[in-house]
Structure formats: C-alpha cells, structure tokens
Amino acid sequence: AQKITQTQPGMFVQEKEAVTLDCTYDTSDQSYGLFWYKQPSSGEMIFLIYQGSYDEQNATEGRYSLNFQKARKSANLVISASQLGDSAMYFCAMREGGATNKLIFGTGTLLAVQP
Amino acid sequence: GAGVSQSPSNKVTEKGKDVELRCDPISGHTALYWYRQSLGQGLEFLIYFQGNSAPDKSGLPSDRFSAERTGGSVSTLTIQRTQQEDSAVYLCASREGGSHYGYTFGSGTRLTVV
Numbered sequence: 001a002q003k004i005t006q007t008q009p010g011m012f013v014q015e016k017e018a019v020t021l022d023c024t025y026d027t028s029d030q031s032y033g034l035f036w037y038k039q040p041s042s043g044e045m046i047f048l049i050y051q052g053s054y055d056e057q058n059a060t061e062g063r064y065s066l067n068f069q070k071a072r073k074s075a076n077l078v079i080s081a082s083q084l085g086d087s088a089m090y091f092c093a094m095r096e097g098g099a100t101n102k103l104i105f106g107t108g109t110l111l112a113v114q115p
Numbered sequence: 116g117a118g119v120s121q122s123p124s125n126k127v128t129e130k131g132k133d134v135e136l137r138c139d140p141i142s143g144h145t146a147l148y149w150y151r152q153s154l155g156q157g158l159e160f161l162i163y164f165q166g167n168s169a170p171d172k173s174g175l176p177s178d179r180f181s182a183e184r185t186g187g188s189v190s191t192l193t194i195q196r197t198q199q200e201d202s203a204v205y206l207c208a209s210r211e212g213g214s215h216y217g218y219t220f221g222s223g224t225r226l227t228v229v
Contacts, residue, residue, distance in 0.1 A: 004157075033216055043204060045158075045220035052215070091157060095215065100171045102148055103208075103218060105157040 002027045004092050006106035013082045014114055021077040021109045023092030033095035034075040040088040051075060087113045119209050119221035127227045128197055136192040136224045140209030147190050149182060150206045197228045
C-alpha cells in the first residue's frame with residue numbers, strides 16, 4: 001500500500017536559518033508525484049512544490065527546494081532563510097497512480113519559526 | 116471562479132442531525148476530491164469525482180456519508196445522523212483533467228457535532 005511518513009511532529013528553527021522537513025514514501029508505482037503543502041492556522045492548504053518521479057533535477061520554488069532521493073524514497077523539503085510567516089503545519093503528499101490520481105498525505109510537521 | 120469555494124465555513128450541528136457541505140470547484144476542473152482532516156491529523160481521502168461520476172468512494176467511512184456532483188461542477192457531501200466522531204474539517208480539492216499536479220484546495224468546512 002502507498003504510504004507517506006513524516007517522522008517529525010514538530011520542529012523549531014531560528015529566523016533566517018534553513019530547516020529540513022523529512023518525508024519518506026512507499027510505493028510500487030514507477031510514475032508518481034510528490035508534493036509539499038503548507039497549512040497555516042487559518043486552515044487553507046497552500047501548494048509549495050512538486051516533484052515528479054521522472055524529474056532528474058530537484059524541484060525548487062523560491063526559498064523552497066525538494067531534496068529528492070529516489071533510491072531512498074525520500075522527498076525532504078528544505079526551507080532556506082526561514083521567516084516568521086513560515087510557522088505552519090507542513091504536509092508531504094504523494095499522487096497515487098491509477099485512474100484517480102488522489103493524493104495520499106502524511107501526518108504533517110508543525111514548524112515554529114522563532115525570532 | 117478564481118478558486119475552490121466551500122460553504123459553510125463553519126457548521127455546528129446536534130448529534131443525529133443531517134448536514135450538507137458544499138464545494139464549488141474551479142470552472143473547468145473535471146476532477147474533484149473530498150478529504151477529511153480530524154484535529155491534529157493529516158488529510159484522509161473520502162471520495163473522488165471525475166465529472167459527475169464517482170469511480171472511487173473507498174474513503175467514505177460509513178453508509179451515513181454520501182456525495183454527489185451535478186453538472187460536472189458543484190459537489191455536495193452529505194452526512195446523515197451525525198456523530199461526534201464526524202467532527203472535523205472537510206476539505207475539497209479540484210484538478211484540471213490533464214494536470215498531474217494542479218490540485219487546488221478550498222478553505223474547508225469546520226464541522227462540529229455537539
């Protein structure tokens with residue numbers, strides 16, 4: 001069965017420092033996609049970054065980068081130069097193969113950025 | 116519309132009552148998903164629509180839960196005879212048919228069963 005594992009329930013980081021949020025996944029599909037979403041206290045799910053399984057280069061979007069290690073089945077999110085506004089819940093998700101393309105989510109990591 | 120709209124944003128209901136939650140996806144998005152997020156948890160898949168049909172209902176937790184989609188647009192999630200364990204945030208997402216990563220989420224409906 002496909003599964004996403006986030007082992008860090010909570011993380012602290014100092015403002016302006018970089019932080020890595022861990023995500024491992026399990027799938028037997030050859031074609032899949034990996035996502036990171038940010039959920040602030042207001043509740044909306046904000047898309048951050050996407051990595052396709054066939055993408056050879058790690059995805060980057062501004063201060064966000066995805067450290068994709070296919071052999072280890074990991075897709076860690078790196079946030080550089082943390083800002084106070086980065087404090088939120090972060091979810092890793094995988095697009096399930098097949099007809100539905102539904103997203104399977106991890107349990108999330110609560111990030112607190114300290115001044 | 117510009118985004119996925121969900122209503123109501125908050126709903127408090129008495130145990131045993133029926134509730135309807137509405138999702139208005141982005142115009143033209145053929146795929147629509149409902150998820151449930153219990154307090155402090157990740158998102159749990161409920162049901163997937165492609166157009167008006169629901170080829171995957173595998174996440175619906177019981178027969179008290181049902182959903183429909185009409186006109187390839189608005190979807191309604193209905194919970195009958197609500198229980199306290201139904202209290203959660205219900206999120207809807209839509210995706211353009213040809214996209215592998217363009218999922219847009221609504222702001223959710225926070226359901227509280229008292």
